[in-house]
Amino acid sequence: MTISGMGNAAEARRTLSKDPGTAGGGARTVRLSKVYGSGDMAVRALDDVSVELPARRFTAIMGPSGAGKSTLMHCVAGLEDATSGKVYVGDQELGALSDRRLTRLRRERIGFVFQAFNLLPTLTAHDNIVLPMTLAGTAPDREWLDTVVRVLRLGDRLAHRPAEMSGGQQQRVALARALVTRPQIVFADEPTGNLDSRTGGEVLGLFRHAVDDLGQTVAMVTHDPVAAGHADSVVFLADGRIVDIMDAPTPDRVLDRMRGLGDHR
Ligand SMILES: Nc1ncnc2c1ncn2[C@@H]1O[C@H](COP(=O)(O)OP(=O)(O)OP(=O)(O)O)[C@@H](O)[C@H]1O
Numbered sequence: 001m002t003i004s005g006m007g008n009a010a011e012a013r014r015t016l017s018k019d020p021g022t023a024g025g026g027a028r029t030v031r032l033s034k035v036y037g038s039g040d041m042a043v044r045a046l047d048d049v050s051v052e053l054p055a056r057r058f059t060a061i062m063g064p065s066g067a068g069k070s071t072l073m074h075c076v077a078g079l080e081d082a083t084s085g086k087v088y089v090g091d092q093e094l095g096a097l098s099d100r101r102l103t104r105l106r107r108e109r110i111g112f113v114f115q116a117f118n119l120l121p122t123l124t125a126h127d128n129i130v131l132p133m134t135l136a137g138t139a140p141d142r143e144w145l146d147t148v149v150r151v152l153r154l155g156d157r158l159a160h161r162p163a164e165m166s167g168g169q170q171q172r173v174a175l176a177r178a179l180v181t182r183p184q185i186v187f188a189d190e191p192t193g194n195l196d197s198r199t200g201g202e203v204l205g206l207f208r209h210a211v212d213d214l215g216q217t218v219a220m221v222t223h224d225p226v227a228a229g230h231a232d233s234v235v236f237l238a239d240g241r242i243v244d245i246m247d248a249p250t251p252d253r254v255l256d257r258m259r260g261l262g263d264h265r
Pocket residue numbers: 036037043044045063064065066067068069070071072
């Protein structure tokens with residue numbers, strides 16, 4: 001998919017290449033299990049999952065409701081502890097980190113785009129975008145911020161508050177916020193779930209752009225075979241286990257596979 005008005009990708013790549021160490025890392029799990037609760041109430045949300053989210057690739061995560069998709073993303077992003085097994089972001093094993101170092105790794109290497117955008121209503125688009133840095137007490141890299149804003153076509157929206165923007169614009173602000181710290185990995189939980197198909201298509205195009213032109217790694221949970229068709233590969237989960245991995249997915253093939261898993265949405 002090509003995106004109009006994306007700015008100069010070669011320039012973005014050059015900007016990025018100044019600091020190659022902060023972009024392009026992947027993540028993986030080794031025999032990851034996650035159990036919620038205990039005894040009779042125990043739920044095994046992830047069961048012995050070994051999977052790779054390769055660097056500079058766009059991976060979709062699919063599967064029926066309750067399959068463990070969000071749990072997998074939360075564990076890989078360091079938002080939840082593993083019950084057993086290991087999670088690596090780049091070469092770093094998350095379980096080996098103190099809380100403080102884990103928080104720092106999350107802040108510096110990981111970006112999140114949640115379905116509900118999670119923008120603060122009283123802040124302008126600009127202040128929402130730089131919020132992670134404001135919270136961390138650091139200053140944004142002006143040149144990089146300008147690049148992200150230009151690529152995401154937000155230049156004329158920076159002074160607006162979320163209520164003054166369309167859903168697609170708010171999603172782009174959320175994406176800018178996830179990208180501005182130059183995270184190695186961007187995690188997105190059903191990012192197109194609430195969007196009309198045109199805006200959803202734009203967001204998916206932005207993820208492709210982040211991977212192909214900005215050298216980032218994207219992992220996205222989705223129920224939508226068309227959305228998954230934008231990814232490089234699809235990881236299928238069912239009952240907390242990986243049941244298939246599909247490279248070069250098309251919406252038709254994804255739909256067939258989903259039907260086979262009993263997800264008829
Ligand atoms: N905090 C929690 N406490 C207890 N059980 C949980 C918790 N979070 C998730 N679960 C359970 O773990 C399993 C996997 O949940 P998860 O949210 O990862 O699935 P999902 O594939 O993302 O589902 P959906 O598509 O409906 O969002 C489910 O059975 C769910 O009820």
